[in-house]
Structures are given as C-alpha cells and as structure tokens.
Amino acid sequence: MDPGFQGRLKEIEAAFDETERRLSDQDVLADQTRYTELTKRHAELRPVVEGLHAHQEALQEAREAEELAEVETDPDMAADLRAMAQERRREAERIEDDLRRSLIPRDPNDHKDVIVEIRSAAGGDEAAIWAGDLLGMYRAFAERQGFKTEILESSPSETGGVKEVIFSVKGKGAYSRLKYEAGVHRVQRVPKTESQGRIHTSTSTVAVLPEAEEVEVDLDPNDVRVDVYRSSGPGGQSVNTTDSAVRLTHEPTGLVVSCQDEKSQLQNKEKAFRILRARLYQMQLEEHLGEIADARRSQVGTGGRSEKIRTYNFKENRVTDHRIGKTIKQLPEILAGDLDGFIDALTAEEESRKLLEGD
Numbered sequence: 454m455d456p457g458f459q460g461r462l463k464e465i466e467a468a469f470d471e472t473e474r475r476l477s478d479q480d481v482l483a484d485q486t487r488y489t490e491l492t493k494r495h496a497e498l499r500p501v502v503e504g505l506h507a508h509q510e511a512l513q514e515a516r517e518a519e520e521l522a523e524v525e526t527d528p529d530m531a532a533d534l535r536a537m538a539q540e541r542r543r544e545a546e547r548i549e550d551d552l553r554r555s556l557i558p559r560d561p562n563d564h565k566d567v568i569v570e571i572r573s574a575a576g577g578d579e580a581a582i583w584a585g586d587l588l589g590m591y592r593a594f595a596e597r598q599g600f601k602t603e604i605l606e607s608s609p610s611e612t613g614g615v616k617e618v619i620f621s622v623k624g625k626g627a628y629s630r631l632k633y634e635a636g637v638h639r640v641q642r643v644p645k646t647e648s649q650g651r652i653h654t655s656t657s658t659v660a661v662l663p664e665a666e667e668v669e670v671d672l673d674p675n676d677v678r679v680d681v682y683r684s685s686g687p688g689g690q691s692v693n694t695t696d697s698a699v700r701l702t703h704e705p706t707g708l709v710v711s712c713q714d715e716k717s718q719l720q721n722k723e724k725a726f727r728i729l730r731a732r733l734y735q736m737q738l739e740e741h742l743g744e745i746a747d748a749r750r751s752q753v754g755t756g757g758r759s760e761k762i763r764t765y766n767f768k769e770n771r772v773t774d775h776r777i778g779k780t781i782k783q784l785p786e787i788l789a790g791d792l793d794g795f796i797d798a799l800t801a802e803e804e805s806r807k808l809l810e811g812d
Contacts, residue, residue, distance in 0.1 A: 465498055469498040472491055514538075514541045515541035515545065518541065519534070519535070562738075564626060564629070566664040567627050567731075568620070568664050569591060569621075569622060569661055570619045573617065576656060578610065578614075579655040580656060581616050584615050584616070585613065585614030586614070586640075587659065588618050594791075605712065605728055606618070606619040639764045640764075640765045652768060662732060663734060664734075672703075677703055678702040678704060679701055679722070680699070681700075696718065697713065697716055698718075700725075710725045765787075765788075774795050776802075
C-alpha cells in the first residue's frame with residue numbers, strides 16, 4: 454500500500470473515531486438533526502475502517518507466518534507456513550483493491566430515475582424501425598431490473614417503429630445502469646422492405662438524462678412559454694377535438710418540449726415539464742463541468758453511421774461495443790434486454806480508469 458493511500462485511510466480512521474466520540478456527546482444526543490447527520494456519516498465511514506483493520510490484520514498474520522517458517526525445522530510445516538503467508542498477503546491485496554474502489558467518487562446522479570430519448574437517425578424508414586427495436590430492448594431491460602417505464606412522448610413512423618420516443622425509467626440506480634447507453638447505436642441487417650436481400654446500415658441515437666427534482670433545477674415558470682394546440686395522431690376520442698397538446702418553450706435557453714400523448718392537457722403539461730426539467734438539469738451539470746453544450750448533442754453527436762458506440766450485426770449474430778472493444782455473439786438475447794454483460798464491463802472500465810487517474 455503506497456504511503457499516500459495509507460495516509461488517506463488513516464485520515465478516514467481519525468474522522469471515524471471523532472464521529473464516534475461526538476455521538477456520545479450529550480449536546481449531540483439532545484440535537485436530533487446533528488445526531489442523525491453524524492449517524493449517517495458514521496455508517497458511511499465504518500466499512501472503510503473495518504476494511505483497513507482487516508488489511509492490517511492480514512498483513513500481520515502474513516509476517517508472523519513468514520517469521521515462524523524461518524525458524525521451523527520441519528520442512529513440511531515450514532512449507533505450510535509459507536503457503537499461509539502467501540494466502541494472507543493475497544487477501545491483503547484483495548482488501549486493498551476493495552478499499553480503493555470504495556473511495557472512488559460516486560456519480561451523484563447514480564441513484565436517480567432517468568428520462569431516455571431515442572431518435573431515428575441515418576437510414577430513413579429502417580432507422581425508425583430500429584429505434585422501435587431499441588425501445589423494446591430498453592423496456593425489456595428495465596423489466597429485468599425491476600424498473601418501471603412510462604412513455605412520455607412518441608412519434609410513430611408510417612412503416613413501423615418510431616421517429617422518436619421519450620420515456621422515463623424509474624427504479625433505484627436506474628441512471629447508474631443506463632448512463633452508458635447514451636450515443637449512436639448502429640444496426641447492420643437486411644430490412645424487411647429490402648427485396649434484393651442487401652444488408653443496410655442504419656442508426657438511431659439514444660440520450661440518457663437523470664431526472665431532476667424540482668428543487669434541483671432553477672426553473673422559473675415565467676421563463677416558460679406554454680402553447681396549447683390540437684393533438685395529431687392516434688389517441689382517444691378527444692384527440693383532434695380539443696386543445697390537449699402542450700408545447701413548452703424555455704426562453705432563456707431556447708429548449709422546446711412538446712407532449713400530446715395524453716388526452717388531458719394537464720397530463721401533457723406535467724410530462725412536458727418533467728422532460729424540460731431533466732434537460733435543464735443536464736445542461737447545468739455540463740456547465741458546472743465547463744462543457745457548455747447541449748446534453749443530448751454531446752451524447753449522440755450527429756447520428757451519423759461512423760459515430761457509433763455499439764454495432765448490432767444480424768448476419769453475424771454479434772453485438773460490439775466499440776468503447777471497450779467487447780463483442781457478444783448473442784444478439785437475440787441482447788435485444789431481449791440482456792444488457793448486463795456490456796453494462797458491467799463498462800462500469801468496471803470506468804472504475805479502472807478512475808483508479809489509474811487517482812480520482
């Protein structure tokens with residue numbers, strides 16, 4: 454364990470000891486707010502301190518076994534002691550790796566619900582069909598994870614699929630599992646409309662936005678122009694007969710959100726504000742990081758065929774994630790929502806990068 458990391462752990466141990474001392478203070482016990490805060494902090498620090506103690510214990514046992522092996526006259530016993538020492542040192546290394554990962558700064562949005570936007574890009578009608586396939590894949594994935602999905606806005610294409618669709622995914626850790634899906638998804642297959650059997654390449658874009666609470670976004674209602682109009686497309690009896698569709702324009706940023714899927718103007722307005730709030734929240738995050746760019750544009754680029762994070766090749770039954778060079782030859786299973794292989798690998802790659810950077 455390098456001195457810098459060891460020093461950091463010692464600081465955490467000192468903070469833990471100080472927290473324990475303060476929890477026994479009568480003034481703290483009389484202040485419910487301070488007591489609750491300290492209890493939470495104590496619970497956060499405890500696993501790290503316990504890991505540090507386990508690491509120290511494993512190293513101490515390894516040293517003792519090595520010392521005994523040096524003076525042991527029985528060759529078999531000495532060999533057993535050296536093997537024990539090696540095992541305890543390996544255990545210390547495993548604990549150290551776990552400690553380093555536990556101290557990686559977590560994305561503050563990981564626990565949030567998300568709003569996912571899928572749009573057909575290059576490829577015309579086939580791109581819209583592909584966008585519909587991606588929608589099915591993510592809804593199946595959400596169901597596997599125990600998440601709930603809700604369509605917020607959709608624009609179906611005439612040949613099947615969707616030109617664009619916006620939906621929410623609710624569940625603990627939804628953003629942590631879906632954030633790596635943002636980007637251009639490329640499909641290579643023979644379209645149903647292709648009579649010559651030629652393989653076409655099409656793309657759809659995916660944007661993943663953490664859903665923001667009202668308190669997290671500085672959204673002044675006076676900055677939002679609300680327009681209502683008659684819905685177009687499939688719906689209930691009230692569609693096309695009442696002004697139920699809603700368009701929001703956030704004048705300071707120029708962001709525009711439209712919703713018309715619900716019969717009620719109030720419901721469409723509520724959904725539109727959820728989408729607008731998520732987009733503004735993403736923009737605020739990027740501004741905080743010094744990247745003044747629209748969230749969705751930074752995630753999906755122009756949607757061109759060369760700007761892809763993942764390729765789905767039907768002929769070869771393979772899916773390749775180009776960011777980590779991982780290929781899985783189980784395309785039907787992946788389209789049925791089995792994305793854990795990619796998401797786990799992307800999570801591990803990000804953790805490894807942060808460890809190397811010393812974040």
